[in-house]
Amino acid sequence: MSEKLTISNTSGKSKELDILFTFESRSTKKKYVTYTDYSKDSDGSINCWSSILENGKLISIETEEELQWINKILETIMVSTKLKYRINQTDYNLN
Amino acid sequence: MIKQDVFVEAITETIQNHPLTPKDLKRWFYGSIMEGVNLQSFTRENDARNKVEGISSDSFLALTLESVVHFYYLIKEKNDKNEFEEESWDLIQIMKHPEINASLYFRTHSEKLIQAIDIAVKYLYQMDMIPDNLTQEQSILLNKVFSDIEEAKEIDKIKINYKTINSCILDILDGTQLKNQRTSYLIDGNLSAAQDIGKIRTNQEDSVLIMSHPELPEFKFLAVSDGMGGVEYGEKASNYTVKKLSEWFSSLPKHFYYDSTLVAEKLNDKIQEISQEIYSTFNQERLCSGATLVTAVVTKEDTLISNIGDSRAYVVNESDITLITEDESMAYLFRKQKGEIEQSILDDLRFARNGSVILRCMGMENVGEPQFYSISNHSYDKLLLFSDGVTDALATDRIRVIAQNTSSSKIANLLVQEAVNQDAVRKQGEDINHYGKVVAGHDNATAAVYDNREYRRK
Structure with missing residues (x-):
C-alpha cells in the first residue's frame, strides 16, 4: 500500500495527504480510502476525509451506510490510542 | 455456515x-x-x-x-x-x-x-x-x-497505515511530548510507552518513540533518548534524534524486515549522521547539547538493539530479566575494569558517586559506532527500554517482577510511576562506595515496552 495520496484543491494547488486505512467491501466490490492532513479542528480532533478509489481516481462517497461503515472502522482502529479523528465532507477537488 | x-x-x-x-x-x-x-x-x-x-x-x-x-x-x-x-x-x-x-x-x-x-x-x-x-x-x-x-464479513483486505494512527509520533512532531507532565502511549496493541517529568525538573528532556512500519505492522521500532541533565538544549537533542529516526524508519523499504544485518548497517549510518547534525546545529559554538540513545528494531527473526550513553535495554521472559546494553558511564566503566559487572552489581551503580557522568552521547562530533546487539525473537517475552530516571530508582528485580506480572499495556506506566514516587535507599554498610539515597522523582523517567508474546506463540 502506498502511504500517500496527492490531491489538488479547487484552485489547482496540490497537496500530499497520508492514508489512514483502505479496505474493500465484499458486497459493493468498491475500494475505500480514508486520508488525513493532520490539521486539527477547534476541539482538537484531527481532520480526515474518505473517498471511493476507482481506477486511480477518487470519487465522493454518497450513501449514509458507507459513511457509517467507515466511521465504525475508524472508531475500532483508534480505540486504544488517545487520538481523535473526525471524518469531514470532502472539500478537495477529486477529479 | x-x-x-x-x-x-x-x-x-x-x-x-x-x-x-x-x-x-x-x-x-x-x-x-x-x-x-x-x-x-x-x-x-x-x-x-x-x-x-x-x-x-x-x-x-x-x-x-x-x-x-x-x-x-x-x-x-x-x-x-x-x-x-x-x-x-x-x-x-x-x-x-x-x-x-x-x-x-x-x-x-x-x-x-x-x-x-x-x-x-x-x-x-x-x-x-x-x-x-x-x-x-x-x-x-x-x-x-x-x-x-x-x-x-463485509470488510475485505483492510490495510491500516500504522504511522498515521500513532499518537507518539504526532506528539514528537508538534513538540507536545516535551511539555507534558505525564503521558502514556499505546500503539497497535503491543507497543507502549510512558513518561513522567518527575518532581524536581520543570521540563521533559527525555524523548520516546514507538512505531510500527507503515507498510508492515509487525516491523517495529522503539527508541528512548535522554537529553542530558541540566544541559541547555538537551531536550532539543533528544527530540531531534527521535524525530529523525521516525522519518528514517517510515521510509525504510519493508523488505528490510527480513534482514536485520541490513537494518544494522543503515541504522549505524543514520545514528552517526544525526549525531553529526546535532553537533553542527547546536554545538559548534556552545558545546552543550547532547542526548543518550537506546533503540530496538524488531525484524522477522531477531531484535536489533543499539546503544549510546547510559539508557538501557532489558529483555524479560517467564523466569529471568537480562540487561542487554552496557552503560557508557564512568561508574560502569570503573566496575567493568575491575571485572565486577554482574547483574547484582548493576543495582549498586544507582548509588555510585560518579553514576551520572556519561562517556558518549548523541551530539558529539564523530560519535562512532553505537553498541549493537542482536537477540533472537524466540528468546524473550517482553522488551523494555528505559532512561536512567527509571533504572536509577528501581532495582533490577523490581523491574522484573512488574514486567512479568502486569498486563503489557500497563508495564511502562507502572514502572515510571513507581520510579518517580519512591525513594531508593541503601544504608552505609560494608560497601563504602555505594550507599545513600536516590530521591524519588529527581529526574525525568521514560519507559518503552514491546510485547513479543504473539511472536513466540507462532
Whole structure:
C-alpha cells in the first residue's frame, strides 16, 4: 500500500495527504480510502476525509451506510490510542 | 455456515483425542483466526473433520469471544480474584462498546486477540463449554458479538497505515511530548510507552518513540533518548534524534524486515549522521547539547538493539530479566575494569558517586559506532527500554517482577510511576562506595515496552 495520496484543491494547488486505512467491501466490490492532513479542528480532533478509489481516481462517497461503515472502522482502529479523528465532507477537488 | 455447537463438539473431540497442550491450543486458535483454518488440524475421530468441512476463521473467533464472555461472568459471579480478572474485564468493555466492531477490533489488535485466546483456552480446559443458564446481560452481549462477526464479513483486505494512527509520533512532531507532565502511549496493541517529568525538573528532556512500519505492522521500532541533565538544549537533542529516526524508519523499504544485518548497517549510518547534525546545529559554538540513545528494531527473526550513553535495554521472559546494553558511564566503566559487572552489581551503580557522568552521547562530533546487539525473537517475552530516571530508582528485580506480572499495556506506566514516587535507599554498610539515597522523582523517567508474546506463540 502506498502511504500517500496527492490531491489538488479547487484552485489547482496540490497537496500530499497520508492514508489512514483502505479496505474493500465484499458486497459493493468498491475500494475505500480514508486520508488525513493532520490539521486539527477547534476541539482538537484531527481532520480526515474518505473517498471511493476507482481506477486511480477518487470519487465522493454518497450513501449514509458507507459513511457509517467507515466511521465504525475508524472508531475500532483508534480505540486504544488517545487520538481523535473526525471524518469531514470532502472539500478537495477529486477529479 | 457451520453451527456453533457442531464446531464446539469437533474442537472437544480433537482436544480429547490428541495430546494438545494449552500452548498448542493457543497456537491453533491464533493461526486459524489470523491466517485461515487448516481442516487437517481436526481429528478424524467420530467424523469430526467431515462435520466441520468449510469452516471459516470466524467460528474460531466466535468461540474465543464466547468463552471470554462465559469466563468473565463466571468469575464475576464467584467473586473470584485471579490474574485474568482484570484482562477479561478490559476485553468485555471493548466487546460491549456500541461504536466498535468486536470482530474487526480483535483482528486488528493482535495483542488483544492473544489475551482473549489465553482466557478462552483456560476456560475450555477447565469448565463445561456451554453453561446452562445465561443471564440477560450475557445474552445481550453475546448477540452483539455474533452480529459484529456477521457484519465484519463485509470488510475485505483492510490495510491500516500504522504511522498515521500513532499518537507518539504526532506528539514528537508538534513538540507536545516535551511539555507534558505525564503521558502514556499505546500503539497497535503491543507497543507502549510512558513518561513522567518527575518532581524536581520543570521540563521533559527525555524523548520516546514507538512505531510500527507503515507498510508492515509487525516491523517495529522503539527508541528512548535522554537529553542530558541540566544541559541547555538537551531536550532539543533528544527530540531531534527521535524525530529523525521516525522519518528514517517510515521510509525504510519493508523488505528490510527480513534482514536485520541490513537494518544494522543503515541504522549505524543514520545514528552517526544525526549525531553529526546535532553537533553542527547546536554545538559548534556552545558545546552543550547532547542526548543518550537506546533503540530496538524488531525484524522477522531477531531484535536489533543499539546503544549510546547510559539508557538501557532489558529483555524479560517467564523466569529471568537480562540487561542487554552496557552503560557508557564512568561508574560502569570503573566496575567493568575491575571485572565486577554482574547483574547484582548493576543495582549498586544507582548509588555510585560518579553514576551520572556519561562517556558518549548523541551530539558529539564523530560519535562512532553505537553498541549493537542482536537477540533472537524466540528468546524473550517482553522488551523494555528505559532512561536512567527509571533504572536509577528501581532495582533490577523490581523491574522484573512488574514486567512479568502486569498486563503489557500497563508495564511502562507502572514502572515510571513507581520510579518517580519512591525513594531508593541503601544504608552505609560494608560497601563504602555505594550507599545513600536516590530521591524519588529527581529526574525525568521514560519507559518503552514491546510485547513479543504473539511472536513466540507462532
